[in-house]
Amino acid sequence: MHPIVKLVAQRLALGALLLLAASALIFGLTEALPGDAAQAILGQAATAESLANLREEMGLNRPALTRYFEWLGGILTGDMGVALTNKLDIATSVASRMSNTLFLAFWAALISVPLAILLGLIAVRYQNRWPDKAISGVTLASISLPEFMIAYILIFFFAVKLFWAPSFANISPSMDLLDKLHAIALPVAVLVMVVLAHMMRMTRAAILNVMQSAYIETAELKGLTGFQVIARHAFPNAIAPIVNVVMINMAYLVVGVVVVEVVFAYPGMGQYLVDAVVKRDVPVVLACGVIFAAVYILLNIFADVVSILTNPRLRHPK
């Protein structure tokens, strides 16, 4: 077996164990939160009687371990169960929420990753001159602002003043692609601004690091232009750290955008998870938690594999 295939198989198996551990941890922590779903649903309107009735109906009176293993048994057979709070099928809800989240993340990544790398390359080419300083300045400024602040600023100018884009991302499955893209224009812009700096700075730093090497000097001596040196010789050797940072940001785009979802009322996974935690809807929290953990694990495996493939010393180990 090719060592890479073996490695991926190993990592996937480890990932599965990790997921199991994560689900146990999430379950334990949710259980440890004060109150339960019945109390959270009834809230200020709870009476001893209605609480007892609701607990009975939701099966919350049974021991925690029983409920955990029932859930585990369900998920291993592909059944995520139904939400405690509104009795809706979790798989259906997650599918629509997850596709929204991935849609937003996809477009944000499609714009931000190439842009960040391009800006990083330009910054290296013009290191310490005005393009470098301008790029760093603008991206660092945008990462330093809290994301809701960027969102409010964009809403104020582009939705309320100019009417170019809607102020909240009202998307539904029946819309065509262009309408959807118009609807998510502002949240995508915010996300791009938030993730750009991290990736761009890493690209710049990784390439500059490589630029100190002797072979870069050789490339320069043989007469290549500045951009050719960077693109052909420096960038390929800087891919590993860049991919790692890109993957961290991709993971963030999938699992960490709840603030942007709230501000733009975007029906993604983050808001769904937060609502479920507030209402102590354990099966939903578990489903979301496990999916988020899986996203992290898969992206990490991907980043590792790419690092190995781009590094001949790791690709052909002795």
Place this chain on the structure above:
Amino acid sequence: MKDQLDYMAQNVTAGKMTRREFMGKAAALGVSAAVASSMFADAAKAASPVKGGVLKMGVQGGESTNSQDPALWASDVPIAGGRNWAETLVEVGPDGSLEGLVAESWEGSADAKTWRFKIRQGIEFSNGKSVTAEDVMRTMERHTNEDSQSGALGIVKGIESMRADGDVFELKLGVGNADMPYLIGDYHLAIQPNGGFDNPTEAVSTGPYTLESDEPGVRMTFKRNPNYWGGDAVAHYDGVEVITLNDATARTAALQSGQVDIINRVEPKIAQLLDRAPNLAVRNVSGRGHYVFIMHVDTAPFDVNELRLALKYAVNREEMVEKILRGYGGVGNDMPINAAYPLFDETIPQREHDLAKAKEHYEKSGHDGSPIILRTADGAFPGAVDAAALFQQSAQAAGIPLEIKREPNDGYWSEVWNKQPFCCSYWGGRPVQDQMYSTAYLSSADWNDTRWKVPAFDEMLLSARAELDEAKRKETYSQMGQMLRNEGGLILPMFNDFIDAVSNSVQGYEPDPNGPVMNWYASKKTWKA
């Protein structure tokens, strides 16, 4: 001048200016009475309902955990959505009078124990099935039976027996209650086929619209119910969208950019600024909702009335209305009733901020000077943390060692409220005094969050409940209010307004003290010009 007249005419069309105001202002501009009168008529004609269009409401208070089961409704989004498809027996009008919905008429026996509701003839559920008294009875059964988790359980558990008698639904109460028709109008008690036993979340009732799609925590869409019994007088829109917009800034921006037509819960601090925007108006109405600091009267140190009085005198009510509500509300009088309730006694003196009296009562209470801890959280009510800080300042000025403990929002209603002896909270108010008192001040009430258990008070409540002579009821309610004001465990500094903002394209909007957004009847009663 033309601009001003146009603007006034717009106000008339939008229902914001009466004929008298219009004529007066037109005269001030030098317009003759005859011309002004015809201008008013033109503007008012534009106010006759127009059919069609889609009403979009941006509503705070929705979660992805919301359900279409009326028994579980507790926040604004499900209630706003429910008003479209779900109908109750009766509705409480803006003036506090009752109007029949599923019930055409109703009557009570002399002892207010037996109530008969005549079901409107020939009306159908949105699935085409006829509405029978049987369906009504099954609905009440579902909310009262022992498995019930209904938010209306407290309202209907006094029912001893029910029966369907032809087209009449009859219920018998253990203790007479003159307000029963008001209580049965509670939004949880929406009439469903077979009482909703078969499928409580199928969203079938007799409302003006029917549910088209439902994404909990995102949006609900409705289309007009072609079968609606109310005819052409109401339900003017082709469709209605209820969009969950929990973020205050997102809500305001959506209204300003024209993506929604109505929003609820405008933040008091921006209400005046928002009202200046050209294409919309902020509409507020004083309701029965109130913000409170509640003490358990059975727990030290709050078991000493002198200390309770000291704290009541120490609150600066005017300052709270001005700084927490920005003027969108009124001062409270340490009783949960205000002028928005029927049978309110206006002559009860208003308690003023009085540090000297606070000091005097505090000294009389013999409190040992240990810190008095007030628990608060952002979610207790909007501005609760700031209100607690204001209270602390004014209490300390009277020498009362008030300290604030800030609690997390998460779990506040399960761990702090109704458990800790002194905390911030809010009440949404109820349509009638009896219901407010029965919900939280009766000895046996589940939500007696001040631990107010006074037999004399209970007796007065029960006697007023069955009393059909209004003058006597008013007198009893007045005594009860004063008793709470002078001895109760609630410090009630302010009643909060409902603050909505409405696009100028929406016509026929009339604030309703029973709830925000015309008590959520906006989709039924307004139209777009």
